[in-house]
Amino acid sequence: MKFRTAVACTQEIATSLRSGLDALSNAHRNSIIAPRSRKITGSVDIDAALQSAYPNNNRWDYAVGYYISNQDDKAFFIEFHRATVDEVSLVIQKKRWLESWMSGKPIDNLRPRRFVWVSAGGINIPKNSHQRRDINNNGLQLVRRLELD
Amino acid sequence: MKLILQNVGQLKEAKVEFGDLTVLVGPQASGKSIFLQFLKLMIDGPKIIADLKKYGYDWRGELSLFLNLYLGEGMQSVWTANRDKASVLVWEEADVDLTKKLTNFGKARSQQRKERMFFVPAQRVLSLHMGWPRPFTDFAAGDPYVVPCFSEKLRMQMEKGLGGGKTASVFPQAGRLKSELRKALDNAVFHGFSLKLDRRGVQKRLVLQGVGEMLPFMVWSAGQREFIPLLLGLYWLCPSAKIARRDTTEWVVIEELEMGLHPDAISAVMLTVLELLLRGYRVVLSTHSPHVLDVLWGLRTIQHYHADPDKVIDMFGLRRHDSEMRKIAKAAVNKEYRAFYFDRIPGSSGHVVRDISGLDPGADNPKEANWGGLTEFSGRIGEVVAEIVSGSRAEGEK
Numbered sequence: 001m002k003f004r005t006a007v008a009c010t011q012e013i014a015t016s017l018r019s020g021l022d023a024l025s026n027a028h029r030n031s032i033i034a035p036r037s038r039k040i041t042g043s044v045d046i047d048a049a050l051q052s053a054y055p056n057n058n059r060w061d062y063a064v065g066y067y068i069s070n071q072d073d074k075a076f077f078i079e080f081h082r083a084t085v086d087e088v089s090l091v092i093q094k095k096r097w098l099e100s101w102m103s104g105k106p107i108d109n110l111r112p113r114r115f116v117w118v119s120a121g122g123i124n125i126p127k128n129s130h131q132r133r134d135i136n137n138n139g140l141q142l143v144r145r146l147e148l149d
Numbered sequence: 150m151k152l153i154l155q156n157v158g159q160l161k162e163a164k165v166e167f168g169d170l171t172v173l174v175g176p177q178a179s180g181k182s183i184f185l186q187f188l189k190l191m192i193d194g195p196k197i198i199a200d201l202k203k204y205g206y207d208w209r210g211e212l213s214l215f216l217n218l219y220l221g222e223g224m225q226s227v228w229t230a231n232r233d234k235a236s237v238l239v240w241e242e243a244d245v246d247l248t249k250k251l252t253n254f255g256k257a258r259s260q261q262r263k264e265r266m267f268f269v270p271a272q273r274v275l276s277l278h279m280g281w282p283r284p285f286t287d288f289a290a291g292d293p294y295v296v297p298c299f300s301e302k303l304r305m306q307m308e309k310g311l312g313g314g315k316t317a318s319v320f321p322q323a324g325r326l327k328s329e330l331r332k333a334l335d336n337a338v339f340h341g342f343s344l345k346l347d348r349r350g351v352q353k354r355l356v357l358q359g360v361g362e363m364l365p366f367m368v369w370s371a372g373q374r375e376f377i378p379l380l381l382g383l384y385w386l387c388p389s390a391k392i393a394r395r396d397t398t399e400w401v402v403i404e405e406l407e408m409g410l411h412p413d414a415i416s417a418v419m420l421t422v423l424e425l426l427l428r429g430y431r432v433v434l435s436t437h438s439p440h441v442l443d444v445l446w447g448l449r450t451i452q453h454y455h456a457d458p459d460k461v462i463d464m465f466g467l468r469r470h471d472s473e474m475r476k477i478a479k480a481a482v483n484k485e486y487r488a489f490y491f492d493r494i495p496g497s498s499g500h501v502v503r504d505i506s507g508l509d510p511g512a513d514n515p516k517e518a519n520w521g522g523l524t525e526f527s528g529r530i531g532e533v534v535a536e537i538v539s540g541s542r543a544e545g546e547k
Contacts, residue, residue: 086532086536130519131528134510137510138511
């Protein structure tokens with residue numbers, strides 16, 4: 001499925017689709033490396049789009065589409081967050097909330113997809129800690145910068 | 150296959166059901182080694198009794214003297230007949246009367262005296278003296294049986310001609326271990342050096358050979374001294390030609406596999422453990438290394454999500470195209486993996502064994518989440534760092 005189609009068919013975020021990485025703030029955009037930026041098929045600020053509907057939930061930040069074929073786009077679900085051990089459970093909660101919100105909606109059909117936690121300020125979660133393993137165990141990747149590929 | 154020990158040494162209660170690969174973790178002196186030696190006794194009892202008799206040891210039918218010989222000097226007290234804390238051993242669902250069992254082992258026929266378990270002890274570095282494996286009789290009566298037994302096996306293998314080819318090379322050696330395994334071990338442990346047989350008259354010794362230099366045993370690195378007996382043990386388990394398994398051997402125990410090794414070398418040895426699984430051995434490891442449990446966690450996750458077996462190759466950072474590695478990977482995803490934690494009972498010196506096979510880093514049970522204490526320290530450091538860092542909001546955070 002194509003990213004723009006999936007977003008357009010997902011009512012709550014349909015009007016939030018932006019070109020390229022325009023949905024991301026400038027600071028966040030600096031943490032994304034896209035050697036082939038023309039492959040970016042759009043972006044959505046999920047957090048802002050759903051703020052009024054879900055004010056009390058731990059909302060996820062962004063979704064970004066990336067061209068892989070004429071039929072499918074790869075989806076990057078990106079959360080910008082400080083990477084310390086005391087924040088691990090919150091980010092995992094956010095991911096679970098995102099999955100629960102997406103469930104049954106067209107945006108849930110995007111494949112392949114990656115859930116990425118970006119911490120531009122540095123990563124303070126030891127690789128050998130159970131918290132770090134818990135991040136991976138929940139299908140999340142933790143990086144300082146995200147290379148779209 | 151299940152072994153239960155109660156009130157044996159520091160083990161209050163230990164119940165372990167073995168998988169194809171079983172990993173035991175726990176602090177020092179928590180009973181892992183005693184547990185493994187009792188497992189060896191149940192599997193290889195007739196061979197052990199025959200060996201001890203062959204080398205002239207006599208325990209006069211007394212269990213305590215036997216335990217001193219088998220487990221090592223001073224170990225007679227691990228087994229107790231005290232009414233309220235009597236030692237119990239259950240093997241394959243049957244209560245074992247240890248004294249009677251030893252008598253029966255002594256009456257076993259020669260076929261039953263064949264060894265079924267290859268035991269690589271934690272003290273394996275003691276098996277080499279000046280670069281050559283020591284004979285059984287070189288050890289003292291009070292040394293744990295598994296040490297001279299291992300050493301003797303290495304000695305016999307060397308005397309029978311390992312390294313006796315034209316190049317005198319013991320490692321690397323074509324036909325011994327798969328080429329990717331050899332490469333991994335070379336990169337992690339040998340760094341281009343080869344292990345060679347050096348003959349001087351009737352004297353033989355193992356040396357490390359570099360370009361224009363020959364390094365004898367005493368100048369090997371600590372890690373190489375620890376690793377080479379293990380390598381020789383792995384050679385014994387992985388015979389050349391097309392023989393999958395050695396003789397009657399079904400079980401392999403490797404105590405503290407990581408001893409003296411850098412994590413890269415631990416990865417290479419864990420890859421070799423997967424080769425042992427491919428060959429049909431049932432493997433039991435004891436370890437203090439989270440890397441070993443990392444491998445188990447990865448394998449269990451691949452199984453849980455029915456992921457591509459080639460992910461096993463990815464775990465070790467190897468190339469997917471190698472057909473031998475793919476065989477190892479394919480076999481690995483069909484094996485059963487278990488992990489157990491030898492946990493100290495608060496306020497006592499006793500230990501109980503907990504099943505932490507789930508290895509879920511987010512488990513409610515902290516013993517499982519921390520993998521039996523192996524990642525607890527890193528987690529705690531992370532919490533202190535978090536406290537310091539969380540004073541300021543990171544740049545760019547929403």
